[in-house]
Amino acid sequence: MSEHHWFDDLQDEDFLSWASTFEEVQESGCDTALFCIGAIEQHSYHMPLGTDWLLGLAGSRLLARELAKRGLIVYLLPPIPIGTSSEFLNYKGTLSFKPATVAAILEDTAACLKRQGFKRMIVTSSHGGNWILKPTIRELNMWDPDFLVMWGAPVGAGGSGPGKDRHSGESETSRLMYAYPELMRTEKVVDSSPDLGSEYVDMIPTEYYTPSGVWGFPTKADRDAGEERTQRGVESQADYIIETIAKLDDMRSEHEQE
Numbered sequence: 001m002s003e004h005h006w007f008d009d010l011q012d013e014d015f016l017s018w019a020s021t022f023e024e025v026q027e028s029g030c031d032t033a034l035f036c037i038g039a040i041e042q043h044s045y046h047m048p049l050g051t052d053w054l055l056g057l058a059g060s061r062l063l064a065r066e067l068a069k070r071g072l073i074v075y076l077l078p079p080i081p082i083g084t085s086s087e088f089l090n091y092k093g094t095l096s097f098k099p100a101t102v103a104a105i106l107e108d109t110a111a112c113l114k115r116q117g118f119k120r121m122i123v124t125s126s127h128g129g130n131w132i133l134k135p136t137i138r139e140l141n142m143w144d145p146d147f148l149v150m151w152g153a154p155v156g157a158g159g160s161g162p163g164k165d166r167h168s169g170e171s172e173t174s175r176l177m178y179a180y181p182e183l184m185r186t187e188k189v190v191d192s193s194p195d196l197g198s199e200y201v202d203m204i205p206t207e208y209y210t211p212s213g214v215w216g217f218p219t220k221a222d223r224d225a226g227e228e229r230t231q232r233g234v235e236s237q238a239d240y241i242i243e244t245i246a247k248l249d250d251m252r253s254e255h256e257q258e
Helices: 022-028 051-069 099-115 133-143 170-179 198-202 223-257
Strands: 032-037 120-125 148-151
Touching (some): 032 051, 032 099, 051 120, 051 170, 051 223, 120 133, 133 148
């Protein structure tokens, strides 16, 4: 079984998780939680509906491990499997929460953590369509400066402009080949890259311009490339998180001294 599977030996990691007891979390002095939100949605013929969630399971665990190497021990929350995926609702099996529901999940989670003495929550998304997360994070921080809700990367969920490899393409397929190779249907891979900007996702159902559900070139996917992209992404995220927390702490300290 792959080392990336979420349920394998969590108690042997250097971070805390739902596999820890409340006493272990309490006595650790941990003040930072890591929370990933994914999606259950179509990923064409060659990948499962749970692809985004599965990549969130693997990626958030790897990120928690990288942060521990840098001295930040986090409480890793179980990633939420369902996000906002309305653009794919006509593909059977796709699930989608309303944006307000995802925002409420984020707000309620932050309230729980703050009540228990945590100082911050780092939020990541394994699905680019979870647009509601960024404005929700901003509102939480502006209305309650005593608890930091931090986006775990220098750019937000979603994207804009033309996209050659946006969904179920080379990158995503490569990463699943690395993390969960047993779930791939390699004999069913097809390419499709509509000559459209990403804004079309907001205006017309996806199957009108890519019946296969693919927006990219999964036939170019490679397991080794998936490993490299995954590790490089996790290391970059960990560096950004550590640097940003330090900068924010310095800014608050300087402001309080004025």
